[in-house]
Amino acid sequence: MTIMDTTKPIMAEAAPGVETIDARAVNRKAERQLYAGREKIYPRLAHGRFRAVKWLVMVVTLGIYYVMPWLRWHRGPSLPDQAVLFDVERGRLFFFFFEIWPQELYYVTGILVLSALGLFLVTSAAGRVWCGYTCPQTVWTDLMVAVERFWQGDRNARIRLDKEPWGPVKIFRKAMTHLSWLMIAVATGGAFVFYFRDAPTLAREFIDGSAPAIAYLFLGVFTFTTYMLGGIAREQVCIYMCPWPRIQGAMVDRHTLLVSYRPERGEPRGPLRKDIGWGGRGDCIDCKACVAVCPMGIDIRDGSQLECIQCALCIDACNDIMDRVERPRGLIAYDTIAKQEAKVRGEHEPIQLVRARTLLYAGLMLVVAAVMAFGMWSRTALQVNVLHDRGVLFVPLSDGSVRNGYTVKILNKQHEPRDFVLSLEGLPNARLTILGMESTPQPRITVPTDNLRELRVFVTVPAAGLAALRPPQTPFSIVVTDVANGSVTRRDTLFLSASTPGAR
Amino acid sequence: MTTKHVDHVTGVETTGHEWDGIRELNKPLPRWWVWTFYATIIWSIGYWVAYPAWPTLVGYTKGVLGYSQRATVTEEVATARAAQGSRREALASTPLDQIKANPDLLRFAMAGGGAAFGTNCAPCHGRSAQGFVGYPNLNDDDWLWGGKIDEIYKTIQYGVRSGHKQAQDSQMPKYGIDKLLDDKQIDDTAEYVLSLTGKATNTAAAERGKKIFAEQCVSCHAEDGKGKADLGAPNLTDAIWLYGGEKPAIVESIRTGRGGVMPAWQGRLDAVTLKALAVYVHSLGGGR
Structure with missing residues (x-):
């Protein structure tokens, strides 16, 4: 494949009626110098199917992000009614019908593992779909560029404006752009903190200035990062800061659908001359429309490259041009390397979405999802932990009986207080006492709503019962019975005693 | 005035510094790094003013915020x-x-x-x-x-x-050390004490010891050997022994009188x- 020198003198027309755009792929590897400042990119607005998809994704994702904290979900009088809330004060994570305690954070881990595998699957199937369409960096940059376009016009107008000397119009346009960016940034940071505290309350607190300092801090941090990363740094985040472009190479193979220029159809490229026509040349008229729309400042015709986020805007731009020069669409399209190579050989190779790699990722996702579903299904509204004393394994008492001490923790995840009764199973004659409640027979343990109660429990086996033990440790169960509905939770533990009676 | 030297092998400008014909290539630090460096210098000046920073001959500068870890x-x-x-x-x-x-x-x-x-x-x-x-x-x-x-x-x-x-106070006589009982009597008494928990091996000795116990020990350990808490006299009939429930330990207790301190x-x-x-x-x- 020959890549023609794109820096040669620019012709005015690439084809009759199609101008050649004076666009340089400033971020292509060959042009990028280590010791040079960033060259600004002026992405041109594309029109077409993929641009429409990107607008839609932007509206949906930003809509979810900004609106989610305001959704309500009734949980009862003592609990917050915010549908999605990372409740820092209570140490709970509320998600609609589901809520988790800090020790159940593995659900979050599971969701992250599932997301990572999903990312692998999508990447192996269709390349950097995440980067091109849904990554927050892409979505916010897209939004910031749209705002810039609104105040300063499209590509050519923005280039002209930057070259102009400073005057009232330029100051106004630039100032309004940055002001809009800042407003978006503040709204972004604001929406973020709403996930951590009741949104209407916090909004009121922001207005009268009584919000917690940490809320202002995070509002500031996210305002700054949104403004900096989305408004100013843009493509540099993807090229220099983000690790994913380096990792994704491991997920992409010859059968992955990638945004590709088809050189076998496009080359040799060059402006279309009316007098010569299409004979003996490729379909690429070198109009650089694909370079002009690229938000990353690269040339897709250089082939697959790390800088490409696969946003497919060049497909839209090229299809537009192909329509105008009356050639078939798809000079730039989603294609696989295997398919392209087959085409050069004159063969046909189908798209293989189902292959070992995608099956593996999908299978792993199923496994993780199944494990999580089982965890959620078997999750109980009551958690009982029994810990045997560590320092003193057992205490011989003066009448020859032996006592073991336990810490029993009862966690009531229900939204109403519950009464429990403790009993023993598998340890005949043994007596159970609870510290502070020694005088009450069968004391009722009340665990308040959404709370934990810790008990010191002593189990004593009388001298007469020692013969039935199996020293050094006898397994038995501590049984926690819910008084209201009789439901029973058993915890297996051990009763320790000396192998020779009287030893300590 | 300086002229620009460009290294003809790499095409990179040099700093103009030369050692025996070897010139240093001019590879400046990244700008973001330099600016961050300057920012930290400015920050440190503010820090000197706000926080305790500089030692003086008689102490240190306190800083306008008056911060102190103590x-x-x-x-x-x-x-x-x-x-x-x-x-x-x-x-x-x-x-x-x-x-x-x-x-x-x-x-x-x-x-x-x-x-x-x-x-x-x-x-x-x-x-x-x-x-x-x-x-x-x-x-x-x-x-x-x-x-x-x-x-x-x-x-x-x-x-x-x-x-x-x-203080909780009492003292058991040192029967052996003070020669209040001889070794055989002590041994007999120990056998009797063992018999209280059913561990005696010599019933005749225990029988002899019972008499000594009645004479010497009951005032504190009580007639049934269950002890008296107000005198700190331990119960000799239970399963718990502070100094050990084997015969040598009991003999030693009678001999020395023990008496721990807290x-x-x-x-x-x-x-x-x-x-x-x-x-x-x-x-x-x-x-x-």
Whole structure:
């Protein structure tokens, strides 16, 4: 494949009626110098199917992000009614019908593992779909560029404006752009903190200035990062800061659908001359429309490259041009390397979405999802932990009986207080006492709503019962019975005693 | 005036510095790095003004914010004390036997008592109050000086044979050392003591020892051998032995009279801590 020198003198027309755009792929590897400042990119607005998809994704994702904290979900009088809330004060994570305690954070881990595998699957199937369409960096940059376009016009107008000397119009346009960016940034940071505290309350607190300092801090941090990363740094985040472009190479193979220029159809490229026509040349008229729309400042015709986020805007731009020069669409399209190579050989190779790699990722996702579903299904509204004393394994008492001490923790995840009764199973004659409640027979343990109660429990086996033990440790169960509905939770533990009676 | 030197091999400008014909390539630091560096310098100047920074001959510059780590710690300790405030008062004013009925107060006393125990009592009684030979296990229900909470409180306050006026005090005669009994008599007495828990091996000796016991021991250990808590005389009929329940240990006890010592804690620890300790020890499981 020959890549023609794109820096040669620019012709005015690439084809009759199609101008050649004076666009340089400033971020292509060959042009990028280590010791040079960033060259600004002026992405041109594309029109077409993929641009429409990107607008839609932007509206949906930003809509979810900004609106989610305001959704309500009734949980009862003592609990917050915010549908999605990372409740820092209570140490709970509320998600609609589901809520988790800090020790159940593995659900979050599971969701992250599932997301990572999903990312692998999508990447192996269709390349950097995440980067091109849904990554927050892409979505916010897209939004910031749209705002810039609104105040300063499209590509050519923005280039002209930057070259102009400073005057009232330029100051106004630039100032309004940055002001809009800042407003978006503040709204972004604001929406973020709403996930951590009741949104209407916090909004009121922001207005009268009584919000917690940490809320202002995070509002500031996210305002700054949104403004900096989305408004100013843009493509540099993807090229220099983000690790994913380096990792994704491991997920992409010859059968992955990638945004590709088809050189076998496009080359040799060059402006279309009316007098010569299409004979003996490729379909690429070198109009650089694909370079002009690229938000990353690269040339897709250089082939697959790390800088490409696969946003497919060049497909839209090229299809537009192909329509105008009356050639078939798809000079730039989603294609696989295997398919392209087959085409050069004159063969046909189908798209293989189902292959070992995608099956593996999908299978792993199923496994993780199944494990999580089982965890959620078997999750109980009551958690009982029994810990045997560590320092003193057992205490011989003066009448020859032996006592073991336990810490029993009862966690009531229900939204109403519950009464429990403790009993023993598998340890005949043994007596159970609870510290502070020694005088009450069968004391009722009340665990308040959404709370934990810790008990010191002593189990004593009388001298007469020692013969039935199996020293050094006898397994038995501590049984926690819910008084209201009789439901029973058993915890297996051990009763320790000396192998020779009287030893300590 | 300087002229630009460009290295003809790499095409990179040089700094103009030359050593024996070797020139240094001009590869400047990244701009973001340089600006960050300048920013940290400016930051440090602000820091010198705001915080303690420079040593002087007689001290150091205090900084306009008046920050001091010592003051911060003092403040935090005071805050922690204030947070305990109402509970400390409640603990001080609640009678000992009623503390355990209040779950909140019990938890507070257990935490404070546990911490104080670890610092002050663990060296002798062990980290888990399990005791050692000669140092009682506080988890069990056998008490030399009484296992009711006010008895425990008294022992902690004044100690055992501590020299304090109100200390728990008594002394068993040193039968062997002071030649009050000869070795055979001691051996007979030990056999009788063993027989109280059914461990005697020589019934004739135990029978002889019974007489000696009735003459010498019953005033403190009682006729049935169950001991007297007000005299710190241990129960000889139970399964728990402070110095060991085997014959050599019992012989040694009769010979030397034993008599452990525990310091008085009143005056060393404040009243609330002493109370918390009593609750903690009573709650280990053996409290009566």
